[in-house]
Amino acid sequence: MEKKKQSNFLTRLNILFLIIFILFSVLIIQLGVIQILNGKEFRADIERTNLETIKVPTPRGKIYDRNYHVIADNQPSKAITYTPAKGTTAEQRLLVAKNLSELINVVPKGENPEMYFDKELTERDLKEYWYLLNKEKATNRLSVKKRANMDNGEQYNATLELITEEDISSFTIKDKEIIRIKKELDKAMELNRHIIKSEGVTKEEYAKVAENMAMVPGVNVELDWNRTYPYGSTIKSLLGTVTSHREGIPADKKEYFLSLGYSFNDRVGKSGLEQQYESILRGRKQQIGYKTNRQGDIIETKVVVEGQRGKDLILSIDMELQQTVDRIIIEELRKIIKKYPHDNRHMTEALAVVIEPKTGELLAVSGQHYNREKDTFENVAYKTIYEQHIPGSAVKGATVLAGLQSGVVVQGETFYDKPMKIKGTPEKSSYTNSTLGWLNEIDALKESSNIYMFNIALRMGGEYNYQYNMPVTFNMDAFQEMRNYFYQFGLGVETGVDFPNEATGYKGTDPVAGNLMDFAIGQYDTYTTMQLAQYVSTIANDGLRVKPHFLKEVRNPNTSDETIGSVYKNMNTEAINRIEMDLVNIKRVQEGFRRVFQEPHGTAFAEFHDKKYNAVGKTGTAENEFEGDYTENLTLISYAPMENPEVALAIVVPHAGQGEHVNAIIGERILDAYFDMK
Numbered sequence: 001m002e003k004k005k006q007s008n009f010l011t012r013l014n015i016l017f018l019i020i021f022i023l024f025s026v027l028i029i030q031l032g033v034i035q036i037l038n039g040k041e042f043r044a045d046i047e048r049t050n051l052e053t054i055k056v057p058t059p060r061g062k063i064y065d066r067n068y069h070v071i072a073d074n075q076p077s078k079a080i081t082y083t084p085a086k087g088t089t090a091e092q093r094l095l096v097a098k099n100l101s102e103l104i105n106v107v108p109k110g111e112n113p114e115m116y117f118d119k120e121l122t123e124r125d126l127k128e129y130w131y132l133l134n135k136e137k138a139t140n141r142l143s144v145k146k147r148a149n150m151d152n153g154e155q156y157n158a159t160l161e162l163i164t165e166e167d168i169s170s171f172t173i174k175d176k177e178i179i180r181i182k183k184e185l186d187k188a189m190e191l192n193r194h195i196i197k198s199e200g201v202t203k204e205e206y207a208k209v210a211e212n213m214a215m216v217p218g219v220n221v222e223l224d225w226n227r228t229y230p231y232g233s234t235i236k237s238l239l240g241t242v243t244s245h246r247e248g249i250p251a252d253k254k255e256y257f258l259s260l261g262y263s264f265n266d267r268v269g270k271s272g273l274e275q276q277y278e279s280i281l282r283g284r285k286q287q288i289g290y291k292t293n294r295q296g297d298i299i300e301t302k303v304v305v306e307g308q309r310g311k312d313l314i315l316s317i318d319m320e321l322q323q324t325v326d327r328i329i330i331e332e333l334r335k336i337i338k339k340y341p342h343d344n345r346h347m348t349e350a351l352a353v354v355i356e357p358k359t360g361e362l363l364a365v366s367g368q369h370y371n372r373e374k375d376t377f378e379n380v381a382y383k384t385i386y387e388q389h390i391p392g393s394a395v396k397g398a399t400v401l402a403g404l405q406s407g408v409v410v411q412g413e414t415f416y417d418k419p420m421k422i423k424g425t426p427e428k429s430s431y432t433n434s435t436l437g438w439l440n441e442i443d444a445l446k447e448s449s450n451i452y453m454f455n456i457a458l459r460m461g462g463e464y465n466y467q468y469n470m471p472v473t474f475n476m477d478a479f480q481e482m483r484n485y486f487y488q489f490g491l492g493v494e495t496g497v498d499f500p501n502e503a504t505g506y507k508g509t510d511p512v513a514g515n516l517m518d519f520a521i522g523q524y525d526t527y528t529t530m531q532l533a534q535y536v537s538t539i540a541n542d543g544l545r546v547k548p549h550f551l552k553e554v555r556n557p558n559t560s561d562e563t564i565g566s567v568y569k570n571m572n573t574e575a576i577n578r579i580e581m582d583l584v585n586i587k588r589v590q591e592g593f594r595r596v597f598q599e600p601h602g603t604a605f606a607e608f609h610d611k612k613y614n615a616v617g618k619t620g621t622a623e624n625e626f627e628g629d630y631t632e633n634l635t636l637i638s639y640a641p642m643e644n645p646e647v648a649l650a651i652v653v654p655h656a657g658q659g660e661h662v663n664a665i666i667g668e669r670i671l672d673a674y675f676d677m678k
Contacts, residue, residue, distance in 0.1 A: 061310030240272020283310035343657030392620030445592030
């Protein structure tokens with residue numbers, strides 16, 4: 001019996017050993033498979049790292065005038081940045097914010113902290129901070145039953161709604177400072193550099209952060225840049241502005257800029273030439289590669305692509321001439337307003353465009369606004385492109401050419417200049433109750449005859465048998481026909497100038513005979529000063545219309561501030577159209593312009609008849625009601641020399657009460673200055 005029991009025990013023990021042996025054998029075989037067959041794969045998985053790339057912005061390109069004087073530059077400035085590691089949690093950001101609040105001050109100098117934080121922080125910002133400090137307590141306020149039917153985002157929002165005003169009412173200034181920093185940190189995307197503070201960073205703040213970066217993971221100190229303007233406000237309104245880091249990319253164009261590799265707080269041109277040439281000025285970002293392990297820790301960094309500041313713009317503007325034009329306008333405006341303060345109570349500004357007619361290069365673009373309250377002048381050069389005015393007789397050259405080319409008048413045809421009247425409408429004349437006698441189209445320009453232009457308008461409408469105080473035949477299609485001729489000069493359409501969102505003028509909407517007569521003398525539709533400059537340039541060019549442009553060339557950036565970089569691109573003259581008019585007709589208008597400036601009874605004879613540079617052009621005076629008072633818009637278009645023109649200009653002085661030819665005087669002084677500078 002004992003032997004039998006012992007035998008069974010040994011049998012069971014052997015079976016147990018056999019099972020253990022088999023299990024160990026299987027384990028050893030499995031380990032062998034892992035090490036021998038799959039060892040490399042598993043080892044690679046353990047050692048696997050990720051390579052992420054971040055892009056660091058570089059300074060914008062500079063802007064120069066045609067003589068390579070810097071007019072928009074970059075000034076280095078201190079900045080504090082944050083680049084969060086992969087997988088950074090809200091709690092980790094909060095800790096960084098707490099520590100960073102001991103090193104920097106986020107309230108701008110001179111601002112009241114309470115008012116600043118009330119402006120910068122929302123109720124949600126405060127609730128999110130309270131939630132992080134009281135996570136368990138906040139979560140328990142939302143019942144399990146309600147939580148069951150919500151996803152994580154819905155649960156979070158519902159929990160925030162349960163946080164009361166009482167909960168967040170006890171936050172101190174220090175708490176709010178932490179919240180403000182945390183809010184900025186939250187804007188940063190993983191492994192993407194985000195600027196926390198770039199304005200007003202003190203030496204002490206910069207040093208403190210640099211010495212304590214271990215306690216604020218991801219925070220760094222760097223050199224940033226700010227735009228500076230050596231010529232102050234001169235053409236500043238044309239250069240435009242750049243967004244701040246806090247503004248970043250415009251919200252309405254977020255997807256567009258992100259698709260081009262911008263980050264949320266990258267600065268971009270938001271107006272003027274800064275906006276127009278953003279793609280050239282922005283530069284190439286430096287790309288830094290970050291190697292991270294499976295835990296998200298950064299184990300290696302290296303520069304993948306070297307950064308390069310933006311390319312430089314060389315403008316066609318001549319800053320010496322520009323400053324001279326600004327000064328002339330200010331002096332003449334101040335003089336005429338001071339001489340007739342009541343009559344000129346609505347006169348506040350003058351606009352001027354100086355252009356090379358053959359190339360379209362803009363040499364000076366000026367707008368000066370008189371601030372009566374401060375007795376100072378403000379630069380509003382952008383109004384030459386955006387603000388439209390009734391031009392008056394300056395457009396009569398286009399009217400004469402429309403008449404000649406359409407065949408409703410022929411070269412040398414005369415009309416007797418005396419008052420006209422269509423039945424049921426007020427009488428119209430060239431001047432008050434004036435009679436200028438018989439005039440052909442050339443002398444009609446010289447003496448600024450309205451009657452000649454009225455006859456062209458009526459004939460284009462189908463009326464060839466006009467009689468005083470009688471109804472007229474009129475085809476309203478004449479409006480579009482007349483405008484089509486004007487469009488060829490750039491009047492009423494885009495000039496193509498390289499500037500965002502240019503205005504094209506207002507078009508009247510009542511197509512009756514009397515209004516077309518007013519249109520023909522520049523008393524109906526409105527135009528910008530830039531359009532008038534293109535119009536007179538087209539006449540100077542024997543009918544070739546070219547685009548006006550600010551950009552002359554693009555240069556590669558140069559590391560040395562002493563020299564300019566190599567040419568990247570030249571801006572060539574771009575023709576838009578050649579007007580569909582016989583050259584002989586254009587020559588007739590050019591001769592009319594010559595007589596305006598150089599023969600007695602010409603409306604600008606007093607200012608230009610003795611000039612050696614042989615200027616030609618046309619003046620304009622348009623009736624313009626303003627705030628219930630009668631005012632006049634004074635205009636001037638001109639080019640010189642008459643043969644082989646090298647400069648053209650357009651001037652608009654709105655809302656004059658007593659102008660004394662201030663338009664012609666400004667034009668005379670500008671052309672004198674231009675040829676003196678040569």
